[in-house]
Structure formats: structure tokens, C-alpha cells
Amino acid sequence: MSKKSGRLPTPEPADVVVPCCPPLTAGELSEADAERMAGMFKALSDPVRLRLFSRIASHPGGEACVCDIADVGVSQPTVSHHLKKLREAGLLTSERRGTWVYYAVAPSVLAALSATLAPRVAP
Numbered sequence: 001m002s003k004k005s006g007r008l009p010t011p012e013p014a015d016v017v018v019p020c021c022p023p024l025t026a027g028e029l030s031e032a033d034a035e036r037m038a039g040m041f042k043a044l045s046d047p048v049r050l051r052l053f054s055r056i057a058s059h060p061g062g063e064a065c066v067c068d069i070a071d072v073g074v075s076q077p078t079v080s081h082h083l084k085k086l087r088e089a090g091l092l093t094s095e096r097r098g099t100w101v102y103y104a105v106a107p108s109v110l111a112a113l114s115a116t117l118a119p120r121v122a123p
Contacts, residue, residue, distance in 0.1 A: 025120035035092075037116065043089035048072055049082045053091060056103050063104040 022033065029037070049121055055069040070079045083103060086092045092103050 023116055023118050023120075025118070039089045040091060040113065043085050045089055045103075046082065048074055048078070049086055052079065052082055053086055053105070054094065057105045059108065063102050065102050067100055067101045069103070 004006070022029070042054060050073050052069055055072075057066045059068065066083070070076055072079065074082075083092065083094070087094055087103075091109055092104055093106050094104075095102050
């Protein structure tokens with residue numbers, strides 16, 4: 001809840017693309033935008049994290065229980081560590097349901113990353 005209004009924030013529609021940063025071709029990045037983008041790309045640069053992200057993004061229903069995606073060749077604590085890094089980078093959301101945690105790709109994150117890397121369109 002918002003402390004000021006006492007109301008929950010209005011969620012953005014799922015089809016609205018909210019880029020994390022301006023496209024790279026739009027001009028020089030600010031220090032803050034570069035930091036944010038670097039964090040997202042750093043989180044995806046690890047092969048285990050990329051596999052986990054891919055499993056969640058491609059899972060039927062758009063979300064996956066940790067029990068369905070944990071078999072990536074590393075221990076469960078290591079899977080948890082990698083999922084935490086993806087959440088901290090703003091790439092995943094999570095929700096605890098009983099003893100399981102369900103993960104989903106943060107709303108519009110794939111489209112936002114794509115927009116960031118979009119080539120400049122000639123006028």
C-alpha cells in the first residue's frame with residue numbers, strides 16, 4: 001500500500017512495454033541507465049541463470065514452480081542463489097504458495113530488453 005494515499009498502486013497492463021532504459025541507439029546512456037542495464041545483462045550472462053530464465057519464460061502459463069525448474073545441474077541452494085540474482089535484477093517476480101515459490105518473468109521485461117537493443121530506424 002502506498003503510505004501517502006493508503007491505496008494499492010495501480011498495476012500496469014501486461015501489454016504495456018516499459019523499457020528499463022532508452023534504446024542504445026537513441027543517444028549516450030546516463031550513468032544510472034548504464035548501471036541498470038548492466039545489472040540486467042550481468043544477471044543473464046551466467047549460463048545457469050540464463051537456463052533458469054528460459055525455463056520460466058517458456059513454461060506453460062507463464063510461471064513455474066521452483067520444483068519444476070530446479071534440474072539445471074547444480075544444487076538446490078545454488079539454484080536459489082541464481083533465482084535471487086534474477087529477482088534482484090528485476091527480471092523475475094516470485095510468489096510463495098505454501099511451501100513452494102513460483103517464479104514469473106517480470107511484466108514486459110522481454111519486450112523492454114528488446115526495445116533497449118532495437119536498431120535505429122532510419123527516418
